[in-house]
Amino acid sequence: MAQLLIFAFIGIMWVLILAGGGILVTLVSKISISGYGDHLDFFIASIIKAVIALVLVVFWVLVLTKLKNKIFQKQIRA
Template structure:
């Protein structure tokens, strides 16, 4: 259980890193300031949601790997 909690914590830190380093840098230009901001926000929101889904899938795989014995019992 401690290993699983550490894994979750590291995944949170890594997810934060991706959000800050990659996603927050996304900017759009050429459609006017407001539309640019809206499109960039939408893209960031979609990527953030995809990251959360990826986080859940990775956790699910880890759960099956770490707790396989207990779940089967």
């Protein structure tokens, strides 16, 4: 049973990776800034994208931690 749960956890991680990529491509990569000059616009947009990407990674880790606790609760307690 514990081994089946590990396979399930890998499957969930796979889906989360694909979904996370989707959010980055469809939403985050579209962000653009204008009005500060070409170089500054690009720089500010890059910083905003980087911050959002980092927040997404932290969120992803938190989701995984919650899932890990839920899926492996019995095993971890044991």
